[in-house]
Amino acid sequence: MSAASRWIGRFPFRRRYGYRALLFRAKPSNLDYFLLTIGTSAAIAAGVPFPLLGILFGQLVDDLNSISCISSPHADKAALERSIQAKVMLMIYISIGNFIAIYVHTSCWSLFGERLVARLRRCYFKNLLRQEIAFFDNLPAGEVPTRLTTDMETIRVGTSERVGIFISSFAYLAGAYTVALLKVPRLAAMLTFMIPAYVLMVIVGGMYIGRFMARASQHFAAATSVVSQSLSNVALIHALGAHQRLEARIVESLEKVQRAAMKKAIAAATQFGFTFLVAYSANAVAFWQGSSEISRAAESNAPNVTAGAVYTVIFVLLDGKSAFQVAPFLQIFGAAAAAGQTLSTVADRNPSIDGTLTATNQDPMPRYGDITFREVTFSYPSRPEYQALKSVSFKIAEGGFTAIVGSSGSGKSTIGGLMSRLYDSCTGRILLGGNEISTLNVRQLRQSIGVVDQDPAILYCSVLENIAFGIASVSGHKSEQYHIGSRLFAITKKVRKGQDLRSVLSKEPQIIQRLFEEVEQAAILANAHEFIQSLQYGYATVIGSVEMELSGGQKQRLALARALVRDPPILLLDEATSALDSISEQEILASLKENRREKTTVTIAHRLGTVKDADHIIVLHDGLVVEEGTHDELLRNEGR
Numbered sequence: 001m002s003a004a005s006r007w008i009g010r011f012p013f014r015r016r017y018g019y020r021a022l023l024f025r026a027k028p029s030n031l032d033y034f035l036l037t038i039g040t041s042a043a044i045a046a047g048v049p050f051p052l053l054g055i056l057f058g059q060l061v062d063d064l065n066s067i068s069c070i071s072s073p074h075a076d077k078a079a080l081e082r083s084i085q086a087k088v089m090l091m092i093y094i095s096i097g098n099f100i101a102i103y104v105h106t107s108c109w110s111l112f113g114e115r116l117v118a119r120l121r122r123c124y125f126k127n128l129l130r131q132e133i134a135f136f137d138n139l140p141a142g143e144v145p146t147r148l149t150t151d152m153e154t155i156r157v158g159t160s161e162r163v164g165i166f167i168s169s170f171a172y173l174a175g176a177y178t179v180a181l182l183k184v185p186r187l188a189a190m191l192t193f194m195i196p197a198y199v200l201m202v203i204v205g206g207m208y209i210g211r212f213m214a215r216a217s218q219h220f221a222a223a224t225s226v227v228s229q230s231l232s233n234v235a236l237i238h239a240l241g242a243h244q245r246l247e248a249r250i251v252e253s254l255e256k257v258q259r260a261a262m263k264k265a266i267a268a269a270t271q272f273g274f275t276f277l278v279a280y281s282a283n284a285v286a287f288w289q290g291s292s293e294i295s296r297a298a299e300s301n302a303p304n305v306t307a308g309a310v311y312t313v314i315f316v317l318l319d320g321k322s323a324f325q326v327a328p329f330l331q332i333f334g335a336a337a338a339a340g341q342t343l344s345t346v347a348d349r350n351p352s353i354d355g356t357l358t359a360t361n362q363d364p365m366p367r368y369g370d371i372t373f374r375e376v377t378f379s380y381p382s383r384p385e386y387q388a389l390k391s392v393s394f395k396i397a398e399g400g401f402t403a404i405v406g407s408s409g410s411g412k413s414t415i416g417g418l419m420s421r422l423y424d425s426c427t428g429r430i431l432l433g434g435n436e437i438s439t440l441n442v443r444q445l446r447q448s449i450g451v452v453d454q455d456p457a458i459l460y461c462s463v464l465e466n467i468a469f470g471i472a473s474v475s476g477h478k479s480e481q482y483h484i485g486s487r488l489f490a491i492t493k494k495v496r497k498g499q500d501l502r503s504v505l506s507k508e509p510q511i512i513q514r515l516f517e518e519v520e521q522a523a524i525l526a527n528a529h530e531f532i533q534s535l536q537y538g539y540a541t542v543i544g545s546v547e548m549e550l551s552g553g554q555k556q557r558l559a560l561a562r563a564l565v566r567d568p569p570i571l572l573l574d575e576a577t578s579a580l581d582s583i584s585e586q587e588i589l590a591s592l593k594e595n596r597r598e599k600t601t602v603t604i605a606h607r608l609g610t611v612k613d614a615d616h617i618i619v620l621h622d623g624l625v626v627e628e629g630t631h632d633e634l635l636r637n638e639g640r
């Protein structure tokens with residue numbers, strides 16, 4: 001790249017290359033095209049009246065001049081007055097036309113910008129949720145809220161009414177120079193010196209303003225990130241007494257914001273002041289050149305350059321309105337295009353593992369089969385230098401009850417994550433029923449594995465909805481057509497208003513009654529039924545709020561019920577009962593083993609003692625399988 005093109009590349013114009021693409025992002029509808037066309041046409045039309053008014057003003061100046069110079073009593077004063085009145089009426093009509101054009105382009109562009117942002121938000125959020133977990137591991141805290149608020153607002157500002165004003169200013173500029181060149185060509189040509197002066201001011205000023213703005217927003221994002229991390233870990237901050245340290249980090253970032261904002265203000269003030277310097281100097285030049293044009297015309301007896309004609313030129317080029325006042329808009333459009341580009345890194349990104357695809361050319365999901373790990377190694381993308389799994393090989397038998405035990409950090413949960421394809425292994429093969437899991441449909445694979453982890457998420461809704469969500473989230477389930485989400489909400493609402501759950505259910509379709517039975521069965525199996533019954537409204541009690549916080553053990557049992565209700569062929573329990581007392585834990589595991597109905601069950605635990613009943617136990621240490629066997633075999637080996 002040459003030095004010149006590098007220099008040009010630093011200006012906001014470069015970023016505006018993406019601007020046109022931004023306007024047509026996220027599938028615009030016919031209405032959007034309509035708004036764009038009408039908004040642009042009306043904006044061009046809104047630029048025309050001003051030069052026309054300039055012509056009329058010039059003619060009026062000549063008329064007034066003529067009236068004041070009339071000395072003869074026979075002169076037709078009345079005709080002159082009629083001519084002035086006709087021009088005044090014309091000015092009123094032009095003003096009305098201008099009002100309509102401005103109204104139309106402002107409304108169209110405002111609506112266009114709002115609709116574009118709504119589409120982009122939808123598109124960004126939809127694609128964000130498609131991304132694989134590894135993508136989120138590398139996402140800085142506060143990134144998503146910043147994108148959804150700050151960047152979207154930048155795009156809205158840069159694609160709304162300002163676009164109409166910008167277009168109309170250009171139409172005005174074209175009209176103004178045409179009129180000026182026709183009226184007094186030499187004066188108009190002389191005043192073109194303003195163009196390079198203004199352009200230079202826009203480019204250089206814009207470059208500095210943009211640079212300091214970007215710097216300020218970067219430091220502000222850093223401060224926001226610390227604030228959002230602090231808010232989600234308030235308890236930890238209190239426990240560690242980390243207030244001052246965090247405050248110092250925020251203050252440091254905010255001071256940097258202030259410094260950058262200060263420099264931006266100085267650049268903006270210089271640019272603004274320079275605008276007036278150029279404008280007033282141009283006025284001085286215009287009056288000097290205009291007067292000499294008039295006297296030259298008078299001397300040569302050529303009345304084509306009148307005081308009115310000079311006034312028209314000065315008015316349309318200098319005193320009316322400056323098209324260059326919209327120069328800062330370039331910065332705004334550039335910022336919008338840049339924000340659009342930043343958003344597209346997520347909005348257009350194809351996830352390496354897509355858990356949302358339904359139509360697929362991938363292999364159909366085998367319902368049963370052994371799960372085999374062959375020489376699997378894995379490093380988390382955020383820690384590529386560290387191997388969480390170092391060539392592990394083992395087999396989890398179909399329909400068996402397998403336990404994976406090991407100390408903290410040995411890689412147990414990582415195995416669970418690879419099984420459900422939250423991540424892809426770096427090397428080695430993972431097979432399900434003989435099929436490479438990377439060839440299976442991810443959505444079906446995940447629906448076939450019921451995962452319960454140590455700290456399960458509880459949704460802010462009733463217990464019944466929380467458990468039934470296990471079924472509702474399965475696409476293609478028989479209950480899908482019944483809109484079970486809204487039905488269950490209505491059922492539990494009635495119960496909270498005092499009606500009996502059984503009698504409310506009796507009025508519901510068979511499939512909803514059957515669903516409740518399944519929920520109840522799952523809760524019994526997960527040892528959750530008893531505590532649910534003891535809640536104020538039983539299954540209709542709303543949980544998940546601060547006022548209705550469940551204990552760790554209750555949450556785990558509820559999550560277990562949620563996983564069991566859909567009867568998945570594979571159940572993965574990642575320390576899913578660790579918050580329970582050891583007797584309850586043993587009871588649940590024994591009951592799960594007994595009722596597992598050919599389900600392949602994998603339980604992850606720290607201690608061997610909690611998985612005595614497992615058919616097969618895999619012992620991990622520091623990312624390696626160190627032992628395998630039944631509980632008794634492992635105990636015997638330990639004795640050796």
Ligand SMILES: Nc1ncnc2c1ncn2[C@@H]1O[C@H](COP(=O)(O)OP(=O)(O)OP(=O)(O)O)[C@@H](O)[C@H]1O
Binds near residue numbers: 406410411412415
């Ligand atoms: N998202 C992640 N990004 C980077 N490293 C991770 C991530 N998750 C886990 N690790 C690292 O990978 C290693 C294995 O973690 P893993 O969670 O599989 O261990 P574990 O045996 O399940 O531990 P625990 O019993 O404490 O849950 C650990 O060193 C951990 O620090």
